[in-house]
Amino acid sequence: MDVSPDLHAHSTASDGVLSPAELMRRASGNGVRVIALTDHDTLEGLAEARAEADRLGMRFVPGVEISVTWGGRTVHIVGLGVDEGCAALQQGLSRLRGFRDSRALEIGRRLERAGVTGIYDRARALSNGRLISRTHFARALVEQGYAENVGDVFRKYLVRGKPGHMAGEWAGLEEAVGWIRDAGGQAVIAHPARYGLTRTRLRRLISDFAEAGGVGMEVVSGSHSRDDMFAMAVHVRDFSLLASAGSDFHDPENSWIELGRLPVLPDGVRPIWHDWDLG
Numbered sequence: 023m024d025v026s027p028d029l030h031a032h033s034t035a036s037d038g039v040l041s042p043a044e045l046m047r048r049a050s051g052n053g054v055r056v057i058a059l060t061d062h063d064t065l066e067g068l069a070e071a072r073a074e075a076d077r078l079g080m081r082f083v084p085g086v087e088i089s090v091t092w093g094g095r096t097v098h099i100v101g102l103g104v105d106e107g108c109a110a111l112q113q114g115l116s117r118l119r120g121f122r123d124s125r126a127l128e129i130g131r132r133l134e135r136a137g138v139t140g141i142y143d144r145a146r147a148l149s150n151g152r153l154i155s156r157t158h159f160a161r162a163l164v165e166q167g168y169a170e171n172v173g174d175v176f177r178k179y180l181v182r183g184k185p186g187h188m189a190g191e192w193a194g195l196e197e198a199v200g201w202i203r204d205a206g207g208q209a210v211i212a213h214p215a216r217y218g219l220t221r222t223r224l225r226r227l228i229s230d231f232a233e234a235g236g237v238g239m240e241v242v243s244g245s246h247s248r249d250d251m252f253a254m255a256v257h258v259r260d261f262s263l264l265a266s267a268g269s270d271f272h273d274p275e276n277s278w279i280e281l282g283r284l285p286v287l288p289d290g291v292r293p294i295w296h297d298w299d300l301g
């Protein structure tokens with residue numbers, strides 16, 4: 023296997039800019055053989071992505087990235103190999119999308135109070151009638167000249183302490199891992215180095231996650247540095263978790279890392295795909 027499996031990517035079903043089919047074509051063009059679609063809190067893009075991946079001869083892994091509130095902060099749990107027909111998973115995600123809708127209205131109101139007008143309607147339009155994310159607000163704010171780029175918007179408007187911030191009320195950790203397991207999938211902690219947790223807090227998260235039945239953690243991620251990768255490999259070994267790898271690709275114009283262009287996993291960790299039939 024020359025090109026690493028890419029087990030974390032987004033489409034227009036959530037906050038990515040490529041349609042599920044376009045995303046699959048880009049992955050295939052980059053030589054990817056095993057690809058997951060992991061949109062935030064929705065399974066909506068999976069059917070389209072699978073059809074295109076099949077056509078291109080890529081192994082498709084149906085996935086999801088679930089928003090979780092743990093210890094008063096937001097963390098993301100990826101589910102890999104989930105059955106889209108699972109009612110518990112569908113109902114859980116539907117509740118999270120309901121929260122997204124009310125949060126979006128509130129973010130809009132808070133921005134209005136800060137003198138930033140008309141952003142809710144524009145963010146809603148950019149979400150194309152699908153799930154709405156802070157990324158859509160960020161793109162709307164850049165478009166209206168409130169900030170230079172998406173990263174800038176987050177810093178100035180959307181993170182804790184800024185006018186457009188609203189605390190998440192997402193799934194519980196056990197609950198999210200439970201939905202993934204009910205759907206026959208493997209639960210994976212997404213981009214663990216990105217949460218700014220102390221080593222002790224991170225190990226608490228991993229231990230709670232493992233106790234809930236989680237099995238993997240991203241060691242390679244588009245938002246990890248090389249140092250992060252080696253540090254996360256140590257935790258994965260200590261907790262006997264499986265190591266995952268994903269670009270977290272969202273946008274060709276604006277990405278930390280290209281789809282499928284991932285460093286290889288460090289020695290001494292067991293890849294989450296070690297027992298998948300990749301025939």
Ligand code: AMP
Pocket residue numbers: 037062089154155156157172173176177272
């Ligand atoms: P939400 O789930 O709606 O709260 O939005 C979270 C999404 O915003 C993440 O999945 C990222 O795609 C994006 N995001 C969060 N922080 C940043 C940042 N600092 N710069 C760019 N994108 C970000």
Ligand code: MN
Pocket residue numbers: 032037062157272
């Ligand atoms: Mn995102």
Ligand code: MN
Pocket residue numbers: 087098212213
């Ligand atoms: Mn994430």
Ligand code: MN
Pocket residue numbers: 030031032087270
């Ligand atoms: Mn992601």
